[in-house]
Amino acid sequence: MVLKKAGKKKGAARKRTRAAHIEGFQLRPIGVIRSTIKTRSEAPKQGSEGAPDAWFEVNPSMAPCMDGLAVGNDIIVVTWLHQGKRDVLKVHPRSDPQRRLTGVFATRSPDRPNPLGLHRVTVRAIEKNRLQIGPLEAIDGTPVVDIKPVLCGIQESA
Amino acid sequence: MVLKKAGKKKGAARKRTRAAHIEGFQLRPIGVIRSTIKTRSEAPKQGSEGAPDAWFEVNPSMAPCMDGLAVGNDIIVVTWLHQGKRDVLKVHPRSDPQRRLTGVFATRSPDRPNPLGLHRVTVRAIEKNRLQIGPLEAIDGTPVVDIKPVLCGIQESA
Numbered sequence: 001m002v003l004k005k006a007g008k009k010k011g012a013a014r015k016r017t018r019a020a021h022i023e024g025f026q027l028r029p030i031g032v033i034r035s036t037i038k039t040r041s042e043a044p045k046q047g048s049e050g051a052p053d054a055w056f057e058v059n060p061s062m063a064p065c066m067d068g069l070a071v072g073n074d075i076i077v078v079t080w081l082h083q084g085k086r087d088v089l090k091v092h093p094r095s096d097p098q099r100r101l102t103g104v105f106a107t108r109s110p111d112r113p114n115p116l117g118l119h120r121v122t123v124r125a126i127e128k129n130r131l132q133i134g135p136l137e138a139i140d141g142t143p144v145v146d147i148k149p150v151l152c153g154i155q156e157s158a
Numbered sequence: 159m160v161l162k163k164a165g166k167k168k169g170a171a172r173k174r175t176r177a178a179h180i181e182g183f184q185l186r187p188i189g190v191i192r193s194t195i196k197t198r199s200e201a202p203k204q205g206s207e208g209a210p211d212a213w214f215e216v217n218p219s220m221a222p223c224m225d226g227l228a229v230g231n232d233i234i235v236v237t238w239l240h241q242g243k244r245d246v247l248k249v250h251p252r253s254d255p256q257r258r259l260t261g262v263f264a265t266r267s268p269d270r271p272n273p274l275g276l277h278r279v280t281v282r283a284i285e286k287n288r289l290q291i292g293p294l295e296a297i298d299g300t301p302v303v304d305i306k307p308v309l310c311g312i313q314e315s316a
Contacts, residue, residue, distance in 0.1 A: 025184060025185040025186070025187065025238060025301070025303075026183060026184055026185075027183040027184075027185060027272050028183070028271055028272060029183065030263075030271055030272070046309070062247075062263075062271065064247040064248055064261055065247050065248070065261040065262050065263045065270070065271065066261045066263055066264070067248060067259075067260060067261035067264065068260035068261045068263075068264030068265070069261065069263060069264045073264075075263075076276065078272075078274055078276075080183060086186075089220075089222040089223050090222055090223070090225060101225075102225060102226035103222055103223040103224045103225035103226045103227065104223045105188075105220075105223045105224055105226075105227060105233075105304070105305035105306070105307075106224070106225065106226030106227045106231075106307055107226070107307065108306055108307065108309065112223070112304065113186055113188055113220065113223065113304075114185050114186060114188070114236075114303045114304050116236055116274075116303065116304050118234065118236075118276065118306065143183070145183075145272045145274070146263070146270065146271075146272050146274050147263035148263070148266055148276065149263075149264055149265065149266065151204070151266065
């Protein structure tokens with residue numbers, strides 16, 4: 001009811017507030033994955049299931065954020081699974097139609113409302129503005145949105 | 159140079175493309191954390207450092223995504239650390255000025271270009287459209303953007 005009564009000025013203010021709110025949840029890619037895996041159908045479900053090493057090309061503006069990472073470090077790469085379908089709420093786990101439909105939050109499906117991927121990888125090599133990392137199941141061209149160190153024996157994938 | 163030469167029509171097309179690109183990286187909150195921790199200064203650095211249990215209130219439209227989660231499950235909660243400063247590229251680890259400035263991707267600082275938090279928690283209770291989870295160091299009002307099951311002995315926090 002309040003919304004219907006609001007005049008033009010309040011409407012405009014609402015639009016600005018909404019724009020600021022949206023900007024608040026806006027991810028900025030920090031780089032991109034370069035991999036020999038080119039399509040979802042080629043990709044293993046998890047990095048530990050035979051995935052290759054890959055390169056993470058860092059946006060030059062983000063290079064200072066990498067300071068302190070070293071070869072041999074275990075890190076969590078957070079990706080934006082850009083081919084994920086965001087309107088999927090339930091899936092058959094591991095694409096197996098024999099398994100019952102399950103909410104995506106109880107699975108690692110790349111199809112989910114916010115298609116974020118978590119990948120535990122090891123840093124293999126560091127070059128200017130790029131890291132070799134693996135094993136990684138993300139496909140070529142996947143945007144990266146965050147990197148975090150693994151803490152005390154932590155493990156994470158997909 | 160190409161950008162300067164582009165006419166109005168191409169400019170409009172570019173704006174649409176840019177809008178679509180931005181929408182592609184737009185997170186939609188799936189719910190919110192309700193916690194007794196109200197400010198960053200009260201919050202421990204990690205859940206394992208004395209954090210309390212908290213409630214995750216799920217947006218009703220996302221309820222089907224929860225199907226399959228059960229009490230006792232270990233899950234990764236991905237949060238949007240809404241008070242994080244996005245222009246910070248380096249920090250002193252654990253806010254200790256004695257430690258040298260380090261790139262945020264080599265730390266778990268909530269101040270980072272995309273302020274995503276990863277929290278490994280256990281599901282303590284499930285009620286209609288909310289989960290009790292813990293231990294969790296995220297502050298009251300923190301938006302949640304994804305939930306993933308922990309795979310085979312995986313551990314993750316912050």
